[in-house]
Amino acid sequence: MSLTDIDSYNPLIEEPSDFDEFWRACRETIAEVEPKPILARQKAPALGLQLDKLEFTSLGQVPIRGYLLTHDSPEPRPLIVHSHGYNSQHDIMLHWARTGCNVCGFDLRGFGRSGRLPLAKGGWVLTGIESPQTSIIRGAVSDIAQAIAVARELLSWRISTITLKGFSFGGALAIMEAAFDPYANMVVAGQPTFGWNKERIRLAKAGSSMEIKRFLEANPEEADRALETLNYFDTLHFAKRIQKPTFIGVGLDDDVVPSRSVMGTASRLTSPSELRVLPVSHSDDPRESLWKKFDDEWLAMTVGGLPANFGSDERRIRSIGLEADAA
Numbered sequence: 310m311s312l313t314d315i316d317s318y319n320p321l322i323e324e325p326s327d328f329d330e331f332w333r334a335c336r337e338t339i340a341e342v343e344p345k346p347i348l349a350r351q352k353a354p355a356l357g358l359q360l361d362k363l364e365f366t367s368l369g370q371v372p373i374r375g376y377l378l379t380h381d382s383p384e385p386r387p388l389i390v391h392s393h394g395y396n397s398q399h400d401i402m403l404h405w406a407r408t409g410c411n412v413c414g415f416d417l418r419g420f421g422r423s424g425r426l427p428l429a430k431g432g433w434v435l436t437g438i439e440s441p442q443t444s445i446i447r448g449a450v451s452d453i454a455q456a457i458a459v460a461r462e463l464l465s466w467r468i469s470t471i472t473l474k475g476f477s478f479g480g481a482l483a484i485m486e487a488a489f490d491p492y493a494n495m496v497v498a499g500q501p502t503f504g505w506n507k508e509r510i511r512l513a514k515a516g517s518s519m520e521i522k523r524f525l526e527a528n529p530e531e532a533d534r535a536l537e538t539l540n541y542f543d544t545l546h547f548a549k550r551i552q553k554p555t556f557i558g559v560g561l562d563d564d565v566v567p568s569r570s571v572m573g574t575a576s577r578l579t580s581p582s583e584l585r586v587l588p589v590s591h592s593d594d595p596r597e598s599l600w601k602k603f604d605d606e607w608l609a610m611t612v613g614g615l616p617a618n619f620g621s622d623e624r625r626i627r628s629i630g631l632e633a634d635a636a
Contacts, residue, residue: 320505320508320545320573322505322540322543322545322546324540324543324545324546325441325537325540325541328541328546331441331541332488332489333489335447335450335451336454336489338368338451339367339368339451339454339455340458342366342367342368342370342451342455343366344365344366344367344455344458344459344462345365345366346363346364346365346459346462346463347363347364347365348361348362348363348377348463349361349362349364351376354378354401354403355403355406355407357380357381357382358378358379358380358381358403358406359378359379359380359381360376360377360378360401361376361377361378361379362374362375362376363375363376363377363413363415363459365455365456365459366455367418367448367451367452367455368447368448368451368452368455369448371418371423371426371448371452372423372425373415373416373417373418373423373452373455373456374415374416374421374422374423375399375413375414375415375416375422375423375456376399376401376412376413376414376415377411377412377413377460377463378401378402378403378406378411378412378413378414379406379411379412379464379467380406380409380411383467384467385466385467385468385469386409386410386411386467386468386469387409387410387411387468387469387470387471387472387611387612388410388411388412388413388460388464388468388469388470388471388472389402389405389410389411389412389413389471389472389474389611390412390413390414390453390456390457390460390471390472390473390474390493391412391413391414391473391474391475391479391483392414392415392416392417392452392453392456392475392478392479392482392483393414393416393417393420393421393478393479394476394477394478394479395433395434395477395478395502395516395517396420396433397420397421397478398416398420398421398422399414399415399416399421400414401414402414405608408608408611408612409612410472410608410611410612411464411467411468413456413459413460415452415456417449417452417453417479417482418445418448418449418452419433419436419445419449420433423452426445428445431520431523431524432517432520432521432524433445433517433520434446434517434520434521435520435521435524438524438534438535438538438539439534439538440534440538441538441541441542444538444541444542446482446503446542447541447542449482450482450485450486450542453473453482453483453485453486454486454490457471457473457486457490457492457493461492470494470495470611471492471493471494471495472493472494472495472496472497472607472611473486473487473490473493473495473496473497474496474497474498474607475497475498475499475501476498476499476500477499477500477501477502477516477565477566477590477591478502478503478517480497480498480499480500480501480502480557481498481501481502481503481504481542481544483496483497483498483501484496484498484501484544484547484548484551484555484574485503485542485544485547487547487551487553487555488547488548488550488551489550493553494553494554495553495554495555495556495607495610495611495615496551496553496554496555496556497555497556497557497607498555498556498557498558499557499558499590499600499603500558500559500560500563500566500568500571500590500591501544501557501566501571501574502516502517502518502544502565502566502570503517503539503542503543503544504543504544504545504548504570504571504573504574505543505545505569505570505573505574506521506536506539506540506543507536508567508569508570508573509566509567509569509570510522510525512567512569512570513564513565513566513567514564514565515564515565515591516565516566516591518565518566521535521539544574545573545574545577546577548574548575548577548578549577549578549579551578551579551580552580553580554580554581554582554615554619554620555578555580555581555582555583556582556583556585556606556607556610557571557574557575557578557582557583557584557585558584558585558586558587558590558600558603558629559571559572559575559584559585559586559587559590560587560588560589560590560591560592560600561586561587561588561589561631562588562589562590562592562594563589563590563591563592564591564592565590565591566590566591580620581615581619581620582620582625583619583620583624583625583626583627584625584626584627585603585606585627585628585629586626586627586628586629586631587599587600587603587628587629587630587631588630588631596630599629599630602629602630603629
């Protein structure tokens with residue numbers, strides 16, 4: 310892949326005619342749900358930091374559980390809001406807080422500490438796949454919207470900026486939320502899934518794509534309806550609606566989230582954006598450690614602000630570690 314041909318990955322996929330109406334109604338519905346946040350003080354993980362268990366109510370009155378990690382000092386600081394990967398749960402990101410940020414993390418509905426939900430036997434992503442209104446993905450995006458609302462309520466003027474961060478499954482949901490969220494200042498997505506659905510289902514060998522592939526193979530009569538539902542959650546449609554700086558990482562060799570689907574999503578971005586291309590992701594390859602450079606870069610921008618030429622031609626697409634492969 311040439312690092313200059315990202316636009317060649319822009320697939321022609323028709324979006325639902327009522328896409329904006331659907332998501333506008335969803336935003337209105339979650340806005341009416343009182344979050345009722347509950348904090349429980351935990352032992353301080355480091356000097357000058359406060360850790361609280363967090364619980365709040367999301368769409369459908371589902372309880373969502375996570376944490377809030379804040380600095381004792383009252384001045385405004387950047388806030389990072391994050392979830393987690395597929396079939397996983399959040400970690401407490403102490404090293405993010407040590408850079409000077411406040412951090413809010415949580416488990417999405419059906420996972421980890423927020424996992425008390427009836428799920429489809431074939432996998433989380435198949436839950437409610439009968440329609441976009443019943444899809445569990447709709448609820449998960451609402452969980453992120455509610456988490457931001459809760460963090461803004463609890464921290465108020467102590468927030469200087471909000472960075473919405475996710476990797477893989479969490480990265481896809483961050484993109485979905487960022488397309489309609491009025492409060493986040495920057496979105497960071499590493500190897501986001503749910504883009505270019507037919508292509509990722511065709512190429513993927515594990516993860517949510519394989520769960521969908523098995524479902525479609527076992528239930529061919531349900532294929533059209535299932536793919537129609539998933540089209541409401543295709544990150545390609547969301548990407549072009551994002552109006553805030555976006556920082557995306559793509560691992561070229563990936564059996565879980567095919568890089569072509571990530572490139573397709575990145576090609577749709579119209580806001581100031583940058584892409585970092587790495588050799589691998591979702592693997593046991595030692596080059597996975599290169600993702601630390603991706604994390605170091607977006608963390609530096611979260612703490613210190615975006616460079617004046619963010620998204621410019623000379624910065625837009627850069628590689629991390631591919632030079633070593635070429636040598």
